Amino acid sequence: xxxxxxxxxxxxxxxxxxxxxxxxxxxxxxxxxxxxxxxxxxxxxxxxxxxxxxxxxxxxxxxxxxxxxxxxxxxxxxxxxxxxxxxxxxxxxxxxxxxxxxxxxxxxxxxxxxxxxxxxxxxxxxxxxxxxxxxxxxxxxxxxxxxxxxxxxxxxxxxxxxxxxxxxx
Amino acid sequence: xxxxxxxxxxxxxxxxxxxxxxxxxxxxxxxxxxxxxxxxxxxxxxxxxxxxxxxxxxxxxxxxxxxxxxxxxxxxxxxxxxxxxxxxxxxxxxxxxxxxxxxxxxxxxxxxxxxxxxxxxxxxxxxxxxxxxxxxxxxxxxxxxxxxxxxxxxxxxxxxxxxxxxxxxxxxxxxxxxxxxxxxxxxxxxxxxxxxxxxxxxxxxxxxxxxxxxxxxxxxxxxxxxxxxxxxxxxxxxxxxxxxxxxxxxxxxxxxxxxxxxxxxxxxxxxxxxxxxxxxxxxxxxxxxxxxxxxxxxxxxxxxxxxxxxxxxxxxxxxxxxxxxxxxxxxxxxxxxxxxxxxxxxxxxxxxxxxxxxxxxxxxxxxxxxxxxxxxxxxxxxxxxxxxxxxxxxxxxxxxxxxxxxxxxxxxxxxxxxxxxxxxxxxxxxxxxxxxxxxxxxxxxxxxxxxxxxxxxxxxxxxxxxxxxxxxxxxxxxxxxxxxxxxxxxxxxxxxxxxxxxxxxxxxxxxxxxxxxxxxxxxxxxxxxxxxxxxxxxxxxxxxxxxxxxxxxxxxxxxxxxxxxxxxxxxxxxxxxxxxxxxxxxxxxxxxxxxx
Numbered sequence: 001x002x003x004x005x006x007x008x009x010x011x012x013x014x015x016x017x018x019x020x021x022x023x024x025x026x027x028x029x030x031x032x033x034x035x036x037x038x039x040x041x042x043x044x045x046x047x048x049x050x051x052x053x054x055x056x057x058x059x060x061x062x063x064x065x066x067x068x069x070x071x072x073x074x075x076x077x078x079x080x081x082x083x084x085x086x087x088x089x090x091x092x093x094x095x096x097x098x099x100x101x102x103x104x105x106x107x108x109x110x111x112x113x114x115x116x117x118x119x120x121x122x123x124x125x126x127x128x129x130x131x132x133x134x135x136x137x138x139x140x141x142x143x144x145x146x147x148x149x150x151x152x153x154x155x156x157x158x159x160x161x162x163x164x165x166x167x168x169x
Numbered sequence: 170x171x172x173x174x175x176x177x178x179x180x181x182x183x184x185x186x187x188x189x190x191x192x193x194x195x196x197x198x199x200x201x202x203x204x205x206x207x208x209x210x211x212x213x214x215x216x217x218x219x220x221x222x223x224x225x226x227x228x229x230x231x232x233x234x235x236x237x238x239x240x241x242x243x244x245x246x247x248x249x250x251x252x253x254x255x256x257x258x259x260x261x262x263x264x265x266x267x268x269x270x271x272x273x274x275x276x277x278x279x280x281x282x283x284x285x286x287x288x289x290x291x292x293x294x295x296x297x298x299x300x301x302x303x304x305x306x307x308x309x310x311x312x313x314x315x316x317x318x319x320x321x322x323x324x325x326x327x328x329x330x331x332x333x334x335x336x337x338x339x340x341x342x343x344x345x346x347x348x349x350x351x352x353x354x355x356x357x358x359x360x361x362x363x364x365x366x367x368x369x370x371x372x373x374x375x376x377x378x379x380x381x382x383x384x385x386x387x388x389x390x391x392x393x394x395x396x397x398x399x400x401x402x403x404x405x406x407x408x409x410x411x412x413x414x415x416x417x418x419x420x421x422x423x424x425x426x427x428x429x430x431x432x433x434x435x436x437x438x439x440x441x442x443x444x445x446x447x448x449x450x451x452x453x454x455x456x457x458x459x460x461x462x463x464x465x466x467x468x469x470x471x472x473x474x475x476x477x478x479x480x481x482x483x484x485x486x487x488x489x490x491x492x493x494x495x496x497x498x499x500x501x502x503x504x505x506x507x508x509x510x511x512x513x514x515x516x517x518x519x520x521x522x523x524x525x526x527x528x529x530x531x532x533x534x535x536x537x538x539x540x541x542x543x544x545x546x547x548x549x550x551x552x553x554x555x556x557x558x559x560x561x562x563x564x565x566x567x568x569x570x571x572x573x574x575x576x577x578x579x580x581x582x583x584x585x586x587x588x589x590x591x592x593x594x595x596x597x598x599x600x601x602x603x604x605x606x607x608x609x610x611x612x613x614x615x616x617x618x619x620x621x622x623x624x625x626x627x628x629x630x631x632x633x634x635x636x637x638x639x640x641x642x643x644x645x646x647x648x649x650x651x652x653x654x655x656x657x658x659x660x661x662x663x664x665x666x667x668x669x670x671x672x673x674x675x676x677x678x679x680x681x682x683x684x685x686x687x688x689x690x691x692x693x694x695x696x697x698x699x700x701x702x703x704x705x706x707x708x709x710x711x712x713x714x715x716x717x718x719x720x721x722x723x724x725x726x727x728x729x730x731x732x733x734x735x736x737x738x739x740x741x742x743x744x745x746x747x748x749x750x751x752x753x754x755x756x757x758x759x760x761x762x763x764x765x
Contacts, residue, residue: 003435010485035463038466132276
């Protein structure tokens with residue numbers, strides 16, 4: 001098969017580009033440790049969330065020094081708790097699940113973004129900085145009221161968080 | 170009969186029956202384009218808050234209609250028309266049985282009508298029928314059974330179409346045992362091979378789960394499983410849209426440019442690569458899904474990146490072929506040859522602009538495929554920005570440009586106005602540049618896709634420069650230009666159909682610079698490619714699907730099913746499959762470990 005010299009060069013550069021792209025993702029996972037939403041959490045009965053110890057009362061709780069866990073339920077058409085209040089300069093792990101259909105959970109302007117599938121629990125860990133407010137949107141179409149499904153994430157100072165009793169439910 | 174007609178006959182002169190099918194398929198395609206464009210403009214103006222003629226709750230009916238009519242009806246009806254032309258022309262023989270041809274066309278048209286009715290009924294409150302589930306129809310959002318049934322009938326129609334073409338090819342093969350498969354036939358056969366593999370999953374999903382569920386035979390489905398089966402089909406289907414455009418770029422565009430295809434063997438390699446690589450990548454739409462292990466996502470990411478290769482090769486070959494034509498016509502210099510191209514012809518300029526947009530869309534696609542950077546843009550407006558460049562321009566604009574070249578061949582009627590055609594394709598390019606650019610930008614700000622109200626009451630999007638409103642205006646203007654362009658295209662075609670029949674419109678396709686004799690024989694060995702493709706699909710999907718079924722059960726986590734006897738049986742089968750793949754699964758898990 002006859003392949004023109006320029007064509008060979010182009011082919012080689014294409015393969016280099018592809019390997020470089022794969023390399024960046026691999027580096028992201030191994031170097032900075034970009035973690036994916038994965039199957040780390042076991043399945044859950046979406047029709048019985050009110051009997052689940054984590055999701056019957058959606059809330060934020062402290063689990064270690066500067067470590068917090070947020071249990072969030074998405075359902076047509078809102079998030080609980082709302083707002084989600086977390087302390088600044090801490091590590092927060094979100095556990096998000098759905099009570100009905102597939103939703104999205106996107107903290108606008110950040111890379112905190114996950115699908116919320118009924119029966120599954122999405123786990124994402126973030127580091128918070130200074131106190132600020134973020135919007136949360138459902139970014140997966142979930143029914144006729146999809147466009148009103150929004151929430152808030154309030155990052156507040158440690159002292160303000162404690163004054164609230166550490167519970168935003 | 171004039172002498173011109175006798176010396177060089179057009180396609181319709183040679184194959185009047187096939188030409189009728191091609192025209193019917195194209196007209197179905199363009200009817201869908203018209204409907205899709207109407208819903209497109211409603212959607213654009215609603216979402217950007219320029220004009221609101223529907224309540225926001227109806228927005229999703231509009232969105233479903235726009236999506237389904239554009240990416241299923243418009244593209245696939247055009248494809249079956251084009252492929253019917255291509256296989257008949259390149260084998261130079263009629264289809265075996267034109268009744269079978271009309272049967273598959275009839276099935277496709279019936280199926281799409283049923284699906285269309287179920288979608289449009291969503292606008293009428295008094296009809297208890299709706300399908301506001303969007304083109305992706307993820308369970309547990311449910312549509313009326315007619316929606317799913319129509320899709321099945323439509324897909325079965327495409328399967329019979331493929332069988333029709335394969336049979337015609339085999340008949341040709343008996344008469345020409347030692348010849349190379351003609352290039353266009355090769356493209357049709359490889360594309361259909363990919364389609365059979367890809368559409369099997371969505372057919373299984375609809376027939377085994379979604380349709381019985383919507384009819385009330387089973388209580389629930391596994392959302393992750395049906396979602397995964399959807400994307401098994403949902404990514405390769407984009408190549409099913411794209412392959413007709415590629416066929417036109419490879420076989421027709423060089424001719425219009427005044428030259429011929431640079432390399433026939435490379436074109437074959439590209440199509441084989443699409444057969445092999447287009448299916449085992451669908452999980453890249455599910456990077457952000459819980460319930461799927463990271464290792465599987467990584468495998469899918471790797472395959473996706475390699476899938477860039479055929480498109481990068483196409484960029485080279487198509488540009489080289491066009492350059493060859495320009496130089497033959499006296500073009501010289503590093504870039505000076507660009508001035509020796511037929512830029513006044515809408516069929517040329519349309520395809521070139523489509524290719525240019527495809528390059529941009531390819532780069533935004535690389536961002537989508539990047540497993541970690543995907544977090545920034547997943548389900549934001551970036552994504553529709555991307556596919557309006559690929560499907561909405563590379564495919565749609567090439568189809569329109571191709572029609573300007575092809576319609577005279579299948580009807581003996583010259584195009585009503587090439588000037589309008591030229592204006593139309595340029596307008597499409599400008600409209601899409603504005604709309605898609607603004608969509609990409611809003612996506613980076615975190616604006617979600619698929620929502621009637623992007624301006625949430627509670628908060629603003631952080632803008633970097635310009636403003637959110639300015640981007641909205643870009644989208645509205647761009648969408649309006651696209652609508653005008655569509656109407657110009659359709660109007661031009663309707664006027665063309667009113668033109669009197671003339672002779673002398675025949676166009677032949679020249680042989681490539683490097684012909685099929687340069688291609689290694691193995692390229693024509695379709696059995697081999699099917700074997701490898703299926704193996705790759707099994708490697709990429711058996712484990713994730715077994716794992717999903719093991720996690721959630723075949724019919725999803727949660728309450729029991731009806732009929733009750735079905736679930737234990739299917740679960741047992743799933744467990745057996747999971748055990749079978751268990752050993753390989755450990756390997757996958759350790760790969761994930763290595764990657765972390």
